[in-house]
Amino acid sequence: MVHQYKSNGYNIVLDVNSGAVHVVDDIVYDMIPLAKESSFDEIADQLKNKYQEDALKEAFEEIKELEKEGLLYTEDIYQDYIMDFKKRETVVKALCLHIAHDCNLACRYCFAEEGEYHGRRELMSFEIGKKALDFLIQNSGNRRNLEVDFFGGEPLMNFQVVKDLVKYGREQEKIYNKNFRFTLTTNGILLNDDIMEFANKEMANVVLSIDGRKEVNDKMRPFRNGTGSYALIVPKFQKLADSRNQTEYYVRGTFTHHNLDFSKDVLHLADLGFKQISVEPVVAPEQEAYAIQEEDVNRLLEEYDSLAAEMLKRNKEGKSFNFFHFMIDLEGGPCVAKRLSGCGSGTEYLAVTPWGDLYPCHQFVGEEQFLMGNVYEGVTKTDIRDEFKLCNVYAKDKCKDCFAKFYCSGGCAANSFHFHGTITDAYDIGCELQRKRIECAIMLKVAQAE
Structure with missing residues (x-):
């Protein structure tokens, strides 16, 4: 092809x-x-x-x-290979710990319903978190490097448990010869110097949620009383990014139908001094006013081209920054199995609720048909795991003849389910935007090689 x-x-x-x-x-x-x-x-x-x-x-x-x-x-010589690879014994290598099903913001597009995930507000206890880390160690096989993301809601609303779990994890590393890579996703409201110091010591990566320009961010990421969060979080995020030497973090935003000129938000974040930036399209039912519509796609494709051209210009001026969705490795990168099967949701990667239930990933939490088990008994519904195990680009008709299949790995299973009722389809708007991002990423590599 x-x-x-x-x-x-x-x-x-x-x-x-x-x-x-x-x-x-x-x-x-x-x-x-x-x-x-x-x-x-x-x-x-x-x-x-x-x-x-x-x-x-x-x-x-x-x-x-x-x-x-x-x-x-x-x-293409990989179809038989990936099916044989998928027959291997499954090991778990990563957990998304829902440390808090609660939030201090009321983001209008939040799939987690302000942290509730179709359920109740609750903070994870240390005991549940401890059992989750035990489950990960016990199900990781010979894999030494393990990943744990502290997620929410807003995880800093339960910061003491975050600290206690990191301490416990470090103790278990020595016992079981494992290495935990902890990460944190936060809206920044509760960030302070003590938390920053802890994050810089223990967190391999920190994701900082902000949508871009003040008017854009405050429209979609307000407090529950309607006031905006931009003015409070920007200085904190700048301080944290600088304290990490502008590495091992992302400012991560979401663009919607309301800001189709999202490249301006990316550049705004760059102008604030951030070097690691991710701004990606909202995924929402088409009836939502903020949802990306099919008629928006051509405009968005132009925005990606415009952003790539501006990044080239800034690179030459010595003002470069990384845009997550334009980052691509043309020489190494993930192994073929990873390229073909994606993030590992439902198999290598699981989400844990505050009460210890296991789901394929954070975007399936609350969808009871995808409840796989719990941290006490492990994965009890192995049929769900097996369904995800067989989910790869060759299981998706839309992916087989797509040039992007080795880069996007078939797209997001949750998006496929929410739009088509199956994990083996693909979210069509997302596919169109992903193909353009890959084209831009390759173009940037070509230009940099000159």
């Missing part, structure tokens, strides 16, 4: 199955769709009014050499 596109003055050709990226001239670009199945004479006849025969012959030979080297027109 070959994907071709033009971006920012570059003719880019992606050989999907090998991952090879080629930047080519116009004649090679025009010839590649023809050269797989057609002879040189047939191609020359089609393009004779546009290019000279000598140039056509040289381009044809170049294309055939790339094919011979396994860098063009390569076949």
Whole structure:
């Protein structure tokens, strides 16, 4: 499979199955769709009014050499491999600990219903959290590196338990020869110097929630009395980002139908001094006023192109920053199994509620049909795990012939379920935006390589 596109003055050709990226001239670009199945004479006849025969012959030979080297027109050899890989014994490597089903903000798009997750407000006890870490260790097999994200609601509303669980985890590392990578996602309202100091010592990554410009953030992320949160959190986030040397954190925002010009929010965050930025589209039922609509897509595609072009400009000016969705590794990156099967939800990665129930991920919490077990008994509904275990790009008809499949891994299972009632479909708007993000990411790599 070959994907071709033009971006920012570059003719880019992606050989999907090998991952090879080629930047080519116009004649090679025009010839590649023809050269797989057609002879040189047939191609020359089609393009004779546009290019000279000598140039056509040289381009044809170049294309055939790339094919011979396994860098063009390569076949997909991974379907049997991923099915065999999925038959292996499942180990759990990561937990999303819902340390607080409560929140001090009332974000209008929150899938967690201000922290309640279709249920009740509750804070996780140390005992439940301890059992969750025990469950992770006991089900991690020979895997040494384990990940735990403190999530909510707002986890800092239960900060003492966060501290106690980190301490417990560090004790267990020594006993079981494990290494915990703790992360924290916070809206910043309760951030103070003591919490920052603790986070800088113990948290491998911190996600700081902010949507961008003041008017955008305060419209969608207010307190329950309607006042905005921007003025309170920005100085705290700037201080924390600087204290972490502008690494190992993200300011993470959500854009909606109300701010289709989201590139301005990304650039606003960059202008505030943040170097690690993630702003991504809201996923919401189409009847919600803030939901991304199909008619918004073309505008959003243009926004991504505009953002990529501005990032190139800023790079040259020495004002670079990282945009999470444009970060791509063309040389290494995740292994093939990871690329084809995604985040590991329902198998390697599970979410834990404050009362100890296990779900495939944080976005399934409260969907009772996906309740998999609990931290005391473990995964008792193995049929749910097995369903997620078989969820990969080859289980999704929309993914099989998509050039992005090795980069997006088939998309989000929760989005698929919420829009189509099955985890083996795909959220169509999300797919369109993801394909554009990948194109922009590759273009940026091409430009940086010059």
